[in-house]
Amino acid sequence: MNPNGKIAGTEDAWDNRELGSDPNFAALLDTSDEVAIDDALALQPISIRLQKSLIEDFKLIAQLNGLGYQTLMRQVLTRFADCEKKRVLREAATAAATRTLERSIGAEEHPPKAASGA
DSSP: OOTTSOOOOOHHHHHTTSSSOOGGGOOOOOHHHHHHHHHHTTOOOOOOOOOHHHHHHHHHHHHHTTSOHHHHHHHHHHHHHHHHHHHHHHHHHHHHHHHHHHHHHHHHHSOOOOOOOO
C-alpha cells in the first residue's frame, strides 16, 4: 500500500490478495456467467504444469509489455500454432508440386506408345 492509502494495481497485489479479496467489493461469479464469457470469447480453460522459472519469465516479459502473463502465454501459443500450420502447409504444397513435376518429367521422357493397328 502506498502512502495515500491506495494499493498499486500490480499482478503481485492480486497474487498476494491485497486486491480482490475484500468481500465488500467482490461478488461471486455465477458459473453460467463464466461459461457465457468463455463461449463468447471462444476460450476453454485448461490445466498445465509448467516450471516456476518459466512462469516467472513470462510474468517479467508480460510486465515489460504491459500485459498479463496468461494473455502473453495465449499470444505466444497462438503465434507458434499459426507458424507451425503455415510450415506444415508449405511443406505439403512443396511436396505436391515436386510430385507433379516429377510425373510431368517422367511423362515427357516416356511418351505413351502408339497402338498398332492391323
